[in-house]
Amino acid sequence: MPEVKEYTNQNKPTWCPGCGNFGMWEALKRALSELDMDFDEYSIVWGIGCHGNGADFIRTAGFHGLHGRALPVASALKWAQPNLNVIVEAGDGDGYGLGLSHFVHSVRRNIDMTYLAHDNQIYGLTTGQASPTSDHLMRSVSTPKGVLEEPVNPIGLALAEGATFIARGFAGDIPHLTELYKAAIQHKGFAVVDVYQPCVTWNKHNTFPWFRERVYKLEETDWDTSDRTAAFDLSMKSFRELTCTPDECRVPIGIYYREDDTETYEDGVTAYGEPLYKVAEEPRDVSALIAEFR
Amino acid sequence: MPAGIPHGATEVRIRIGGPAGFGIKAAGQSLARVFTRAGYETFDLTEYPSLIKGGHNTYHLRVSDHEIHSHVLATDILVALDKQTVPLHLDELTEGAAIIYDPKDFDMSEVEGVPEGLCIIPVPLTDIIYDVGGQKIMRNVVALGAVLGHIGFPIELLHASLEEQFSHKAPEIAEVNKKCASAGAEHAAGQGCPFPLDMHPIEGRDPRILIDGNEALSLGALAAGIGFYAAYPMTPASSVLHFMAKHGEDLGVIVKHTEDELAAMNMVVGAAFGGARAMCCTSGGGFALMNEAFGLAGVSESAVVVGLMTRPGPATGMPTWTEQSDLRYALHAAQGEFPRVVLAPGDRDDAFTMGWQAFNIADVLQTPVIVLGDAYLSDHRASVAPFDSSAVTVDRGKLITEGEVTDYLRYRLTEDGVSERVLPGVKGAEQLVNSYEHDEFGYGAQGEDPDVRVAQNEKRMRKLDLAREICPTPAYYGPTEADLSIILFGSTKMPVREAMSWLEPDGVSVNMMQITTVWPFPAEEVMTFLGAARKTAVIEGNLTGQLRGLIRQECLLDVDHTLARHDGRPFSPEQLYAWIKEVLA
């Protein structure tokens, strides 16, 4: 089993000191190590943002795609290489802004892969504009009077589209996050972990201390992970107001909902199973098909 | 001899016109099958507005016992399923042409401008179907029977075609349809208006397939071992999706109708990363959404094929019509600079051949390849000799799919610009395939170093030199010395070849260079061709002279004449014949 430190390479992370991305990075390496994943057994696909810069800092045969478009690349990679564990890392601007429709459709498809959202509720890389998950009325360089929209609710959205695994993590609790990652990677179907990943440089509101005062673990309550409606209600309730106190807004982390026997997209695809390079080793005989045009 | 009929040829041109949604295209294609199986060459042209019901739809079928290359405008038999069909097509009727119509639909004497000397054949299409116990949708079949009855062509061939068409339905359905056809034929034959030519099935001809450009391209892609096809429907590319969905899965192709074209193109890149031969097809609007990911394919060195079937733009444009206005767009789409190959099939044979060659080129170069077509090639069926699938080869270039590698660098600097490509899943294949500029491993962090950037940028562009060695060279038609030398690309090849065959017996010699690989541009070949020419012309289906501009840019040469067309219609051989005579007068 590769040790945790073996998953890193010679590149030193360029994230701001104290950034939530460090916690997510560490948790992923631990999860891969604990799942005994060798470097040829998984592939990571990234979108563009600070989260995406992590592509340089971890060992994999991976793909650093376009802003918002990691999911379609990853989906087809999975179909082409069924034996790979495919993991997507996306940002909140990246995945819930430009990439929102890919997110919704990937949930619907229940493709067998893992989706890790670096949800810092801000655009980090492009210097602090509001993101789709920024709180209502949050001020930023692009919204000086505050965000007028309600934030995207990724958990509710995924549940509404039939998500089979949906969890929320916090980058400040690495052991807990590691367990969520392991469960997500092992889940057969599309597993979403939306991770609160404080951006220490631009988001002065949703900070580490802010979350620490509010998070609680669902598994430490009598939470039933098989109740989709309750999970949906919970996702709606956990929206915060900028001014709410720690008693008023509690932030649940852990697995909101899971179901394990649902068919995946791939289950319905006849041509799925063998790696797709195998059908291109020699020309395909289409003479019978050509003859059908007589 | 009127323009449009080669010397000694027996030829008939049939147009069926009527409201959309009445199966005119399907009916016409049955007729095409009948004649093709009877040893004739056929070429059809369906013209329809972007509507499902209503509007004016027509199907035009050219049938000849000689080799033909394109549609024509002339019509010898007009089947008018509604009143407006007649005035819309009067000016294309040949002398003594026939009009088949149902007097219950309209009164022919009320149609203005119908000249004397036409053969007017009233056929009670609707009454006949009720007589034989049929349904309204079978009016077309009665009309087809009437066409064959008028020509004096054996109805049995249509019967056989109908039996085949309805073989999966209850046997009574085929029977009623056959009765409709026979009744239509008998009725038309008894009108005392004889058909001037003797047409009968021809024995001993080599078999033909009846196929359109999208089907030909799809077959080429399947032969090449395509493993993944993704698309979002857009006319005129949608039928590739339908074809792949119908035939692909059983042949091991994963076919995905995606949420949008951005997903389609990104998926194709992802599938290629995973080792599949992957393609998506679309039209201009869809390609606009694919642009960013098309550039991603360039910088990430992904072996992908994109079919770009042009319709008149910009924006939604004219969905069901044709144009050649996306040449420059194909050449320049996406930001930054990266190598791409643009192939432009000119007919069905080209579409099949380039369909499989595109995948070899993409794999060898590890860069995106566009197959640039248009609605004229995509949509219309013609009879051609069955494609030779034994000629297909698979060359995956420097691809390693299994085993183990050491010291692997995805973007290793090489002389030809192509690096080894090792699939994820292979031991030692760690790499970062990257949309950012990157170093040899693929890391973005080092990609901003000026030397690394320049090295990688130049490495990628070196692949164009290799492209020049492996891409199809121009095709030439006509004599080496000619009065007029024409340069063109894409589907314009078809009507130009047709017009050339009409001009030859008139003693007008024309030759033609078809640019098959539009990028990298075959500048030397073009210079040689123009250098040897007396008079030169470019014929292209766009307003601004995109190919002509490219010749000027790449060869520092110009041509004497341009014929451009951008009204949504393909060039007709009649138009080309007249224009070439005028240019040479």
Ligand SMILES: Cc1ncc(C[n+]2csc(CCOP(=O)(O)OP(=O)(O)O)c2C)c(N)n1
């Ligand atoms: C098509 C496109 N539009 C805009 C950008 C610029 N851009 C890069 S990252 C980013 C937003 C980053 O925010 P987020 O996705 O939340 O990621 P973070 O940096 O916070 O991790 C933007 C707008 C881009 N790269 N591509």
Ligand code: SF4
């Ligand atoms: S800008 Fe924010 S998200 Fe980006 S690295 Fe710095 S702290 Fe992290």
